[in-house]
Amino acid sequence: MIEMKEVYKTYPNGVTALNGIDIHIDQGEFVYIVGPSGAGKSTFIKLMFREERPSKGSIIVNDRDLAVLKKRKVPHLRREIGVVYQDFRLLPKLTVYENVAFALEVIEETPKNIKRRVMDVLDQVRLKNKARFLPDELSGGEQQRVAIARAIVNMPQVVIADEPTGNLDPETSWEIMHILEEINQRGTTILMATHNREIVNTIRKRVIAIEDGSVVRDEHRGDYGYEI
Incomplete structure (x- = not known):
């Protein structure tokens, strides 16, 4: 289970990336995170595995509040969260x-x-x-x-995929999506940040849209909803 309550993130330069996020994601869901570049998606994703900390609010992942989680316990958290990056790493x-x-x-x-x-x-x-x-x-x-x-x-109970098809050709992107679907069908929660309109509109899942640091849309079996 993942829950964000009144989550804000302001960087030292004064830029506010997230502005009062409230969401609840149940175990086993598949959720797309969409929105224009600079909307706050990357910050949203990084908060989920404690690469960033919120300026305000609580983030509950697997019964841990990441906002107050001690640094020495972060490695234990990350054993329960799988992360897939666009650039493979x-x-x-x-x-x-x-x-x-x-x-x-x-x-x-x-x-x-x-x-x-x-x-x-x-x-x-x-x-x-x-x-x-x-x-x-x-x-x-x-x-x-x-x-x-x-x-x-x-x-892990949760897999976070940050633009996992961003560097791939269309055919390969579909192969990756089918693998993620199989993982999800085994009970793993999937959160996927993406700009891939075709994938979101074809493989219908829950869509959380972020604009200017706020959730502007949260739809089950939603579509991409942006012109690209």
Whole structure:
């Protein structure tokens, strides 16, 4: 469960990125975050995994209030939240297997469990046959699938995807969306910031639209709603 109550975010330069956000997202929902550039979407996403802290208000994620969460507890929070970035952020000198395994090694999971879990998620994203490849030997879509595998290997309750199809061609974007849908169908909450009008209008989910730091629309099975 995710809940924001009267959330404001003002940066030191005086710019207010979020202006009194109130939302409630139930476990298992798939939610698109849409809006024009500069609307506050990136700040909204960063607050969800404590890359940023709110200036005011509360953010409850998995029963933790991120506004007051102690810094030493942030790594524990992030074990429960998978994050997928537009630019993949893979470790270039590690293989596909090692990139995904790294997320489990940092929490000192046993080698046996690491191997089993990594191969399970690589199978889920259809990359089991490329476990020994380096990132630069993969296509952009394959790199994004590795990033998704890394995000879900800890079996998080929430996956946050920040423009996950932004650097991909249309065909590959649909492949990524189908994988995210499968993850969601297994009970994981998905929050996806996107500018992809076609995807939002075709795969209908809940749409939260942000403009000038405020939620201006919150619709189940909504559409993109902006001209691009």
